[in-house]
Amino acid sequence: MREYRWAIEEFHAAYAAGLDRGEIETWPDFFTEDAVYRVTARDNAEAGLRLDLMSCEGIGMLRDRAFAIAHTEMFAPRYVQHQVSVVQVLSTAEGAGGTLIAAEANYLLLETLIDEPTRILQAGRYKDQFLLRDGVLKLRRRQCVFDTVLVPNCMVYPA
Numbered sequence: 411m412r413e414y415r416w417a418i419e420e421f422h423a424a425y426a427a428g429l430d431r432g433e434i435e436t437w438p439d440f441f442t443e444d445a446v447y448r449v450t451a452r453d454n455a456e457a458g459l460r461l462d463l464m465s466c467e468g469i470g471m472l473r474d475r476a477f478a479i480a481h482t483e484m485f486a487p488r489y490v491q492h493q494v495s496v497v498q499v500l501s502t503a504e505g506a507g508g509t510l511i512a513a514e515a516n517y518l519l520l521e522t523l524i525d526e527p528t529r530i531l532q533a534g535r536y537k538d539q540f541l542l543r544d545g546v547l548k549l550r551r552r553q554c555v556f557d558t559v560l561v562p563n564c565m566v567y568p569a
Contacts (some may be wrong), residue, residue, distance in 0.1 A: 411499040426492035438472040493518040508543030530558040
């Protein structure tokens with residue numbers, strides 16, 4: 411499982427770098443066609459409640475979300491920085507479509523508005539299912555479970 415852990419760490423580095431550079435329209439490229447992406451408060455996740463801060467099902471919704479952020483939504487200029495650590499590979503399974511890898515990692519999302527101090531936007535845990543097919547690793551499912559129920563006014567970029 412060690413080789414998968416390294417591949418996932420490299421994945422996280424590329425994922426974070428793209429979002430941190432503001433390349434939001436490349437974000438869907440990290441996902442499979444049937445991907446599910448959710449950002450959920452920890453208390454809701456632990457209670458099994460489907461009340462998400464952000465939710466996308468399928469690559470089409472991910473592309474729509476990315477397009478909206480890049481071209482239609484109005485928000486103050488900002489910088490974001492993703493910190494990802496403590497990657498754990500939980501299980502692997504071979505299938506006809508490739509290798510499914512269940513993994514988790516801690517994440518910290520920092521946000522700086524141009525005229526404000528940097529603040530912690532979210533701290534939480536990625537609960538992921540990756541698909542490794544033909545040497546390419548993509549997210550099939552990502553649930554970002556953040557620790558607090560109090561969130562700033564808006565969340566522009568994905569976790």
